[in-house]
Amino acid sequence: MIAQTSAEFLKIRSTRTTLGLLAGMIALLLLFVLLTGLLATAQSLSDRQDQLGLLSVGSLAGVFSALAGIMLVTSEYRFGTIRPTFLFTPRRERVLVAKLVAAVLAGLVFGVVGEGLNLAIGTVILDGRGIPIALSGGDIAVLVIGTLAGVALWGGIGVGVGTILRNQVGAVVGLLAWGFVAENLLFAFVPSVGRLGPAHASDAMTGIDTDHLLAPLAGAGVLIAWTLVLGLIGLVLTLRRDVD
Secondary structure, three states, X not given: OHHHHHHHHHHHXXXXXXXXXXHHHHHHXXXXXXXHHHHOOOHHHOOHHHHHHHHOHHHHHHHXXXXXXXHHHHHXXXXXXXXXXXXXXXXXXXXXXHHHHHHHHHHHHHHHHHHHHHHHHHHHHHHHOOOOOOOOHXXXXXXXXXXXXXXXXXXXXXXXXXXXXXXXXXXXXXXXXXXXXXXXXXXXXXXXXXXXXXHHHXXXXXXOOOOOOOOHHHHXXXXXXXXXXXXHHHHHHHHHOOOO
16 A cells, blocks of 8 residues: 555656646745735735735645646546556555545645745745734644645545546536635525535635634534545546446
């Protein structure tokens, strides 16, 4: 199992796609934190919630973590390498679990880079503009731990989505459409249901206390549940379907 997980992690870190995702994530995070931190008025960055909003931009790394998880699965179906993978390891559940673990570990790396960059630049901007930090040590701890855990779990969610759909374009479009459109609409009109979506559960893990969001620990439980359920559905389908 360790060898299989190492092999899957090697697939993630040795592809140009992953490097491209990492570069795109860094560029997007820089854009968001710089625009927010430099263009917003000092008053709009002075209280706890405003600063949490600025310093939680690193959670966007979850999108790229999920995309990396999707690519880990769908690329094998796209290029046909899933056949030798299953021939080498006939127990498909071992392959899927290894991909899930590898994607979570890769997601953790995305989270460390994304939130580390966001936190460093964000605090420098606040200090440079003479805006006192309104966050306590506990707030920052919840923000950092919640972001890292959430981004890591999004890697596992990507594997689940990729395993279920198998088509690369469909999986990517489906993930983005749900995260940026469908779930936001659901949260806007039925917040009691929308807050149980993975994107809003991930937001809750950072300590943001927007109306209707779950508590951080509850958000973590919901996101873990999404990861496990999607992975289980993907496993069942993988065991039942033939490899094209």
